[in-house]
Amino acid sequence: MAQHQKTIQHHLALQILLADRLIKSTKELESSKFDFTDVTKLATQLAHLLRSTTRLVATCTTTLYDRPLRAVISHVSLNLERAETLVQKCKNRTGILRQVFAITTNTDVRKVSSLLESSVADMKWLVSIFVTDDNSGVNLSLPPIASNDPVLAWVWSNIATVQHSTRLKDRVDAANSLGSLACDTDRNKKMIIQEEGVTPLLRLLKEGASFESQIAAANTLYNLATDREKVSAFVRSLAVPVIVQVLIDSTNVLVRIKVVDLVSRLTEMDSCVQEEFGRENVMRPIVTFLGFDLVFDDYVTNSLVRVNSEIRNNGLHLSSSLSFHNRNDTELGSPEEIMKLKITCARALWILAKGSLLNSKKITETKALLCLAKLIQNENEELKLNCLMTIMELAKVGESNSELRRQAFKPNSPAARSVLDQILKIVNHETNPKLMVFAISTIGSLARTFPASETRILGPLVSKLEHEVFDISNETVVALTTFVNPENFNCVDHSKAIIEFNGVPCLMRFLWRNDDVKIQVNGLKLLSYLALHVGNNKALEEARVLSVIEDASRSMVMTQYPEMKEVLAKAMHHLNLYQAGHNVHKKVNGP
Template sequence: MDALALTGRCFQGQCSRLRRFLAFSFSPVPTARRTLKALDDALADVVWLLRISSPHADMLGLPNLLRGDPKLFLVWDHIARVRHGSPAVRADSASVLASLARDSPRFAELIVEEDGVRPLVNLIKAGNDGGKEAAATALGLLGCDEESVDGLLRADVCFVCAAALKEPSMSVQAAVAEAIALLAHHNHRLQDSFAQTDALHLLLSHLDDSSRTSNGPSGDQPETKARMKAMAAKAVWKLARGHVAVCQSITESGALLCFARFLDRGGVGSEMRFYSAMTIMEITRAAELNLALRQSAFKPAAKAAVTDQILRIVREDDDPLLLPCGL
């Protein structure tokens, strides 16, 4: 049934090379011998489709319709594994798809074109921690063009990623936050879509030690927690970039005090200080152009004290990472 459904989707207007394979395989040919050869090839391709639709079948081998494009075979093969494999196989293939997308924009486009977004989204929803982390990493690399962005939005990637920030695993939270940062950086529509979720609220809560308790493994907890907080700060920066409403929400939440603490904390990592500085710069830049934000962010006495603290840190600290705050 999965194979029939997969074949049926080929004729529903989706941008997939697979939907053209039957038309290609059964195209008119002038001789009986060539007709028989085309039928044999088409039957072999159908057998391959049945094999990749089975969760337990060996999916090695290249179908006839992909002999001229082995890159596409890699994408199809690992999308099928993400869709139907065991938890370990799904996580491993999601990692492979992430590596392919990172190595080449063309691979990223193919993953979206060949219906790879939905299996990755489903893996974030229902995979093990390794699968969720790998799927988030892969999805973060797919917003490379407008057509890909359309596919991501249709799959509700922004809402799924926002929900995944509630996962107890800090490594999953870090991967999801980094994916949000990448997607928001590459496309303003994705940035707007994230702004309509509770992603910003959850990211800011991850930066506030008093609002969370930790369930990560004790051996990896300090490093994993540091990475999670750094990626949360990076995502907040990318969501705030050129977005007045996000900047307004950050200031109203009292998070400026959090960022001021990160700037002033000697033990915090350089990434965290840099992302905090860049977020403050984005809020300042937006406030220069928006009177309401300027009045709400910096005029009240309580927030003015935070502003004075930030300025003091920047003036007294010669760390070049803090230069954006003084711009």
């Protein structure tokens, strides 16, 4: 900070020298033809204002917000140099030349005087936005430098107030004003960011002087973070560790809601920020907020205690304890505010987990799965939806990472069992199609974790093949395909179970009802895998599956899906083998 202030003081010192030199030069002019009285007076005012600004910078206890200062000083420098050039020209004009150019020079003097007058007004405005002990709040006057762009002056004034004002109310009002400007146009957002407004807002958020100041800062930052380019300014300002620390330290429910919303917004806009939040482990305070008032049954509690004990005995550490922040550490809000906080936290976890192995691991290392499973029982649809979306995203990441899948979704673990119980309740009893689709998708992603002995899952899934809501039946086909995919160790047992639950006729009716090519491909893939694993099953023969697959393999449409050629060919080979053998057996042993 000291070096920064010294650099600014150096620039100001140069301008003071220019102003003093101009004053001296104008006084040296002897000719009465050129009246530089106003120029001398204005140069003297500028020198005084420049010295006042230098003293202000020297006594500033925080990093000076210098964007308007640099812009104004640049203009002052140009105007002082122009005035000095004119004075030197007048000094060099003698004899007849002095008379010839008198009229023109007087016009130039008036122009220079006008420029210096503008510089004086700019400097007075500049000093006013940094002087914070007059209780005047934000300076809404318009300096000449911003006459063509009034918003620029307002942005400068408000940022300077947020950074330097000694009155908290003025800082809050200024932050809110920046938030309003940001909501008006995208240009305003860019201007606030370009004029370095993010850092003072983060400072206001971090200080935690009042919950009003933190909410004002968080709201404005949220309004600014509307695309990846803008969010990059947050990264440069080291926003992520600041935001995480604010969450850890915060006790006000409304502040938590706003800051968690900000986490979601930044994460949505930039995957690099998503990973940085993971490295700072923002998930821990968010999970704590999500479940601070939850009560778990004895089975879950005892199971976790046993697991933690076993892990400690092995010299390891598991962070999935049930300890939450004490309720006394929180300024309890209304039931509506508490519900809003939970909804916001569940949504943030969903966005943080999406496609991120790092974040998914950190989330599942906490008590998150238990909290999410517990909260899915809540009557609030939005909370239930966000919790389920989080579980679905965790399961999707686990589908492609065996380590996460084994650690987080081990079927006999308390967390995984709690999650599965709630998901099956949704599949069996829920009426909201969106919830059902997410639940079915989750089951599909976890297909490799289910043993062949798990009998609660496939029956309910098969029954959804004929659901009247297309999204549900299609998602069911996709989920069942993961159970019978050859890469699934239990694919044969799962295939037999699907057929036992009368899955083949249901699947055939699904194919007849839908003529969309992509949907047909999903259904044909499931049908082909069933044929590969249990091709000798009578249900496949009775449903004329071989004929359906043969027709599909000859379809020109299938040329769009070359990966299906091999699958269909293998299915036909198996069906021909078993069904041909069955037909020969009937002829030999027939009447």
